Amino acid sequence: MRKAGLIFLSFICIFLSYLTFITAQKAFHSNWKLPAASSEKEDRIRIVLITQELETPFWDKVGKGAALQAKKDGASLEVWGSYGKNQDDFLKKLEIAIQSKVDGIIVQGLDTDKFKELTKIKAAFYGIPIITVGNDVPKAESLRKTYVGSDQHLAGRMIAKLMLSDMGQEGNVILLSDSQQEYYQQQRLTGIKEVLQSFPNVKTIYAETPEAREQVIAKTRDLLNQYPDADGFIAVNANIAGAMIQEIGRRGQVEPYYIYSFDDGSESNTLLNQKKLDGVIEQSPEMMGKKSVDVLMRWLENETVPLDADGYLSEIRMIKAMDKR
Amino acid sequence: MNRIQKKIWMLASVVLIIMAVIWIALTYYNQKTQNQYNDILQRYLSMNSVTNSSQQVVTDLNNYLLEPSEDNLDNLNHSKEKLNDAKAEVGKLINSENEFALVNYMNLIDSLIETSDRSLMFYAESDTDTSNKEFTEATRLSKYISEMTLTLIDTELKTYDVFYRGIISQSAEFKKLGIWLMLLITLLLLMITYWFSLSITRPVQQLTRAANELSAGKFDKEIKVESNDEISFLAQTFNRMRININNLFQEIQQKAQLEHELQQSKLLLQESQLKNLQSQINPHFLFNTLNTLSKKAYLEGSEETSDLLVSVAGLLRYNLKWLDKSVTLQDEVMVIQQYMNIQKARFTDRLTMHLEIERSCLNVQIPGLTLQPIIENAVIYAVEPREDGGQIWLRIKDNNDMVRIEVEDDGPGIPEDKRIKILNGELVETNSASTGIGFTNVVKRLRLFYGIENLMDIQSAMGEGTKVVIRIPKTRGIEQHAQTLDR
Numbered sequence: 001m002r003k004a005g006l007i008f009l010s011f012i013c014i015f016l017s018y019l020t021f022i023t024a025q026k027a028f029h030s031n032w033k034l035p036a037a038s039s040e041k042e043d044r045i046r047i048v049l050i051t052q053e054l055e056t057p058f059w060d061k062v063g064k065g066a067a068l069q070a071k072k073d074g075a076s077l078e079v080w081g082s083y084g085k086n087q088d089d090f091l092k093k094l095e096i097a098i099q100s101k102v103d104g105i106i107v108q109g110l111d112t113d114k115f116k117e118l119t120k121i122k123a124a125f126y127g128i129p130i131i132t133v134g135n136d137v138p139k140a141e142s143l144r145k146t147y148v149g150s151d152q153h154l155a156g157r158m159i160a161k162l163m164l165s166d167m168g169q170e171g172n173v174i175l176l177s178d179s180q181q182e183y184y185q186q187q188r189l190t191g192i193k194e195v196l197q198s199f200p201n202v203k204t205i206y207a208e209t210p211e212a213r214e215q216v217i218a219k220t221r222d223l224l225n226q227y228p229d230a231d232g233f234i235a236v237n238a239n240i241a242g243a244m245i246q247e248i249g250r251r252g253q254v255e256p257y258y259i260y261s262f263d264d265g266s267e268s269n270t271l272l273n274q275k276k277l278d279g280v281i282e283q284s285p286e287m288m289g290k291k292s293v294d295v296l297m298r299w300l301e302n303e304t305v306p307l308d309a310d311g312y313l314s315e316i317r318m319i320k321a322m323d324k325r
Numbered sequence: 326m327n328r329i330q331k332k333i334w335m336l337a338s339v340v341l342i343i344m345a346v347i348w349i350a351l352t353y354y355n356q357k358t359q360n361q362y363n364d365i366l367q368r369y370l371s372m373n374s375v376t377n378s379s380q381q382v383v384t385d386l387n388n389y390l391l392e393p394s395e396d397n398l399d400n401l402n403h404s405k406e407k408l409n410d411a412k413a414e415v416g417k418l419i420n421s422e423n424e425f426a427l428v429n430y431m432n433l434i435d436s437l438i439e440t441s442d443r444s445l446m447f448y449a450e451s452d453t454d455t456s457n458k459e460f461t462e463a464t465r466l467s468k469y470i471s472e473m474t475l476t477l478i479d480t481e482l483k484t485y486d487v488f489y490r491g492i493i494s495q496s497a498e499f500k501k502l503g504i505w506l507m508l509l510i511t512l513l514l515l516m517i518t519y520w521f522s523l524s525i526t527r528p529v530q531q532l533t534r535a536a537n538e539l540s541a542g543k544f545d546k547e548i549k550v551e552s553n554d555e556i557s558f559l560a561q562t563f564n565r566m567r568i569n570i571n572n573l574f575q576e577i578q579q580k581a582q583l584e585h586e587l588q589q590s591k592l593l594l595q596e597s598q599l600k601n602l603q604s605q606i607n608p609h610f611l612f613n614t615l616n617t618l619s620k621k622a623y624l625e626g627s628e629e630t631s632d633l634l635v636s637v638a639g640l641l642r643y644n645l646k647w648l649d650k651s652v653t654l655q656d657e658v659m660v661i662q663q664y665m666n667i668q669k670a671r672f673t674d675r676l677t678m679h680l681e682i683e684r685s686c687l688n689v690q691i692p693g694l695t696l697q698p699i700i701e702n703a704v705i706y707a708v709e710p711r712e713d714g715g716q717i718w719l720r721i722k723d724n725n726d727m728v729r730i731e732v733e734d735d736g737p738g739i740p741e742d743k744r745i746k747i748l749n750g751e752l753v754e755t756n757s758a759s760t761g762i763g764f765t766n767v768v769k770r771l772r773l774f775y776g777i778e779n780l781m782d783i784q785s786a787m788g789e790g791t792k793v794v795i796r797i798p799k800t801r802g803i804e805q806h807a808q809t810l811d812r
Contacts, residue, residue, distance in 0.1 A: 009512070013513065016505060027499045044424075078426075095465075096429070099466060100430070100433050
């Protein structure tokens with residue numbers, strides 16, 4: 001009886017000790033870690049990449065390339081920007097970046113006065129180097145150090161040639177651009193026009209539309225009404241290609257039309273895969289990101305002074321719908 | 326020897342230490358948690374204070390631009406200082422997660438201060454337009470700062486989410502720990518107290534039981550207490566007391582027995598003295614009677630019988646007189662001659678006694694009736710059973726410092742084992758023919774008298790006779806011994 005009691009007591013004791021031990025372990029052992037104290041040097045170079053179109057495949061790739069390069073160079077990089085070409089937001093981000101006195105800004109060029117004022121006056125005031133990426137703004141107007149991205153003029157020429165090779169040397173081509181008249185679009189347009197000029201049988205119709213989806217659709221409808229015999233479309237601004245094709249598709253078959261665009265639109269790849277786009281000009285966004293950071297770092301570390309004002313051009317390729325899949 | 330006190334102290338200190346450890350652990354943990362909470366709060370507070378002071382700067386700047394008084398300028402400077410302080414506070418919050426944003430944040434604050442300074446400067450130069458422009462920018466910057474504060478706090482919340490949840494779950498675990506710990510300690514303390522009290526009361530119980538038994542008179546049961554404190558000391562002394570009492574008890578018993586025996590032996594002694602006196606009366610009566618008989622025989626003309634009776638009487642007297650005293654060898658020889666006379670009367674021609682005595686040796690001291698029993702033996706064994714009789718030689722020779730006495734017969738001899746037994750004094754004579762003082766008696770008496778072993782030797786060959794040789798030292802080695810025997 002006594003022995004049984006003793007065993008029972010010991011058992012309870014052991015059980016309680018076990019519970020206590022387990023809870024003590026849980027209570028005193030913290031598995032959560034606080035973020036490490038900033039071990040990096042205070043003067044680590046801070047670079048901001050600002051785009052107007054966050055979370056689009058093209059700009060994600062640019063950001064990825066830039067991040068890779070920044071990691072390699074030991075700089076800290078953040079990607080800021082606006083969603084869906086929200087200019088106010090974009091400019092605000094740019095201003096914050098300038099006022100935050102980051103060491104360098106890589107920015108998607110925006111051909112507006114406000115942008116130019118910020119880059120020319122504010123950034124210059126704080127001595128912050130600005131590199132445009134993807135879309136350029138002329139140096140004279142923006143005081144950008146250099147441009148990293150595709151040669152948009154060449155891209156325009158290539159897309160025109162691509163179209164001609166598919167369509168033949170005659171037909172009506174509608175060039176749809178947005179009403180912003182941005183520098184890179186102008187360059188593309190001049191490139192396209194340069195090529196098409198030498199083919200008298202190719203008639204070009206140039207049209208502009210605001211970037212909002214409904215307006216693009218309305219404009220496309222107008223154009224289709226106005227020029228029912230159009231053979232091809234080129235969306236100079238890749239972002240309007242989606243809405244444009246949607247409207248064309250509503251009217252009838254998309255296939256008979258020769259439709260081309262660039263890869264920096266949010267829907268470009270999807271449309272190409274669906275064969276709604278007959279071809280795109282593919283740029284090298286990752287390369288751009290990498291190169292821009294590289295160039296900026298070289299500038300900041302005084303390795304290459306001055307930078308090539310004409311810019312560092314990245315590779316462009318033509319991609320036809322049949323090449324895919 | 327303060328063992329019980331020590332035990333109590335020990336229990337108390339164990340309890341105290343457990344309490345102290347728990348208290349310290351709890352306090353430490355509490356402090357730690359408190360610090361964590363404080364840190365977290367501090368983070369948010371300092372971020373918020375940046376927003377507030379940046380807005381204050383803009384407000385003060387606006388006030389000053391509207392009404393450029395000394396007070397307003399002071400206010401502005403003051404709020405700028407506050408903003409700088411807040412900035413320094415925020416600078417401490419830097420970590421790897423928010424490093425980029427925080428540096429931007431701090432630079433934004435710098436920009437705000439610079440912009441407001443520029444605004445003031447242009448205002449001082451009466452360039453109101455530029456001043457206003459800078460003011461607008463400052464306002465915008467202040468807005469940016471507010472926004473960024475929110476973003477930063479948001480980031481903080483995300484970064485520290487796991488941490489906060491950890492703290493919450495930890496405090497819940499801690500509550501549980503408290504309960505388990507309390508239960509465990511309660512149980513342990515109960516057990517320790519039980520064991521401890523038992524360690525004190527059990528020896529007391531044992532001691533009580535032992536005392537009960539002692540009082541009941543059981544002195545032979547050992548008192549054993551398994552303990553190492555005063556109780557055990559008490560038990561030991563108790564046990565010693567028990568042993569002492571037991572010893573005394575036994576001593577008293579022994580004494581009583583001894584006294585009893587003494588009493589008995591006293592009685593026996595008196596009885597034997599009485600008997601002794603009585604036995605002395607009988608022989609004297611016998612002796613006198615023998616003398617009377619001798620006279621009667623002489624008067625009636627039987628001279629031979631008269632002589633015989635005289636010899637018997639002489640022998641008897643000698644027997645009574647000298648049994649316990651030393652005599653000279655001369656006396657012994659005389660007794661033997663008397664004895665021989667008596668025996669000759671019995672055996673006539675069958676017994677031939679040869680005496681070869683050197684006179685010079687007869688002064689040697691010798692225990693009374695030493696030779697007589699030997700001669701008697703010789704007569705009994707060598708002469709009596711043989712029809713044609715036997716011869717006995719008694720020789721007393723001077724042998725340097727010893728006197729050699731030989732008693733030889735031509736009887737049948739003694740078997741070897743019997744001979745050795747006689748010499749060792751082991752043989753108990755059962756032959757009723759002896760006069761009572763046996764051979765063994767002689768051997769023992771000689772040994773006692775001279776204090777020397779091997780005084781007697783027996784040579785015997787079966788069928789050829791026996792020769793008893795006694796060597797007696799001329800001077801006794803141990804006079805003292807002799808004297809005690811004399812008395």
